[in-house]
Amino acid sequence: MTRIPAGERRAALIEAALRVISRNGIAQATTRAIVAEAGMSLASFHYAFDSRDELIDELIVTVIEHARHAVMPDDLVDGTLVEMLEAGIVRYFDHLRADPEHEQAMLELTQYALRSPERHPMARAQYARYVELAEQSLVVAAERSGSEWTVPVAQAARVLVAFTDGLTLTWLVDRDDDASLAVAHAAAVALSRMAEPR
Amino acid sequence: MTRIPAGERRAALIEAALRVISRNGIAQATTRAIVAEAGMSLASFHYAFDSRDELIDELIVTVIEHARHAVMPDDLVDGTLVEMLEAGIVRYFDHLRADPEHEQAMLELTQYALRSPERHPMARAQYARYVELAEQSLVVAAERSGSEWTVPVAQAARVLVAFTDGLTLTWLVDRDDDASLAVAHAAAVALSRMAEPR
DNA sequence: TTGCAACTGGGTCACCCGACCCAGTTGTCT
DNA sequence: AGACAACTGGGTCGGGTGACCCAGTTGCAA
Structure with missing residues (x-):
């Protein structure tokens, strides 16, 4: 024993x-x-x-608490904002491909929490955390690419989380890498339009 | 009896x-x-x-078979491509708000199918159907706005489905209408960049 | 109007689940 | 070394579940 x-x-x-x-x-x-x-x-x-x-x-x-799979652009080479954003999303995508079951589990946990009123706040907290992490990434990316967000960063972060979620869910279903890279690209383009050169 | x-x-x-x-x-x-x-x-x-x-x-x-909640731009006033795309997505969003439980059920059904090898193809079929519907909408929208897709429509449709999914999931969690409208706008912008005036 | 097949009420069955319990056993602290 | 609390093996218990079953009942075709 x-x-x-x-x-x-x-x-x-x-x-x-x-x-x-x-x-x-x-x-x-x-x-x-x-x-x-x-x-x-x-x-x-x-x-x-x-x-x-x-x-x-x-x-x-x-x-x-442990959510950190971040779309974090640390240790990424500097570049234009779009490039950094896309690189960040692709990086998350690599993480997803490396451990799809983990993301699937996260999704199930969210759905599970959504089903009971007492737990709904936990799902909210989970997503608030995602937004928070996304926000940090966006701030760093703008900084390093000499850009400035023209909408509140939190709002851009929320959009990033939505796009990332969509990428995750659809890829888990069809496992289409190319399509997901296209999603990553489109998402990066859309986000970059929420900023302008400083 | x-x-x-x-x-x-x-x-x-x-x-x-x-x-x-x-x-x-x-x-x-x-x-x-x-x-x-x-x-x-x-x-x-x-x-x-x-x-x-x-x-x-x-x-x-x-x-x-019954999936038809479409992002269908029928009976929408004509306008620029971005406008029509955004209107279509917002329309889907209205549908989502009108019956969130239904979309949540769809999500659960997908997750459920994903969990067993025999049923995984059903989830694929579900998403293939979504892409098909999205494709129809994109074709109509381009036609009516005098645009032309510069990438295969199927690819754009796949991106639209991913964005829509992300919008759904995040909204179901935080029920933040404004944030979701921002997502809809960003998605429409991203998609419109896959087309050019004809 | 009769006969039959479609249908259903009201069960049973074996199984799995979460919760719980108690008599031990064994680290650890003194 | 002794004692105590942490821990666990091996159960039990009530409740829910999917599957199934059979003796009726009744709509309908001839």
Whole structure:
């Protein structure tokens, strides 16, 4: 028997749950499937959490905190704004292709949260976080390309999140790389028109 | 006892299932919930369908066939391409606002189909249908505004579907009308750049 | 009007689920 | 070394679910 502090055990279960959801969907993420994935017994589950709902809630909070898959243009070579934007989106796209199941899990989690009034705010928080990250990227991109946003950055960020979401959902369905690159390009063009040279 | 031909009975159950899914999500669409919604007994369900899976499959096929919520620019006043595109997207957005649960149900159905290899093709078909509808709209819009697509229309249509999807998902989460109108505008601008005056 | 097939009411069944429980066992602190 | 709390194995329990079944009932064709 390995002794694990309660906190770590909760974290381990949350990670296991995320793996199960990524692999098989949230509907299959039963307490039994989760503890099997984590190599624990049911008793351990209920020792660490009061209920499955509690774990799912905490899982959502965790993924929001860890959201960082960013469309971050750091370490990207400088260029025009459109170029940087497109490069950022393509970078996110690469991330999506590398781990499609994770993004699918995020999507399911959102849909799941949307279904109950108590959890709806969590979905909002998740997207607020996405917008926040997008905003940071946009600020950096404008800065580095010598541009200036002509609309509130938050608004441009919100558009970027919508476009990114659309790219994700459609690609998950048809897995058409070329089409998604076209979407990335179109999105970058549209966003760049919300800024002008400084 | 009212006698109903088997075909109609199946149709009635499918409609009931769609209502249940729209209202409570696919997870709640149990055979019992569906027959209750349709005002039938469980026996009737299994008289009409071999299994719940069979009904869900048929439901997906049905919604694909009936997809028509189009971004259709019919009966829209003519104008520039951008204007017509934006008007079309806004029109879809109005439709979304009028019946958000329906679009949420569509989203869930897609996610559901994505989760099993046998059903993945159904999700593809659903999106192929969306692209087809979008394509028709784009052709009409270009025609009426005296423009010409400089990329294959199918590609532009695929981009439109992605943007529309993103608009849907983000709006369902934050219900921010203004932000979504900004998305619609940006999307229209991006698409219009794939065409030129004829 | 009769007969039959379409249909349904009201069950049963096996299975899975979340929650819970208790008698141990074993690290760890003193 | 002793004791205590953290932890777990191996259950139970009630409730929900999909599938199924059979004895009726009734619309309708002849």
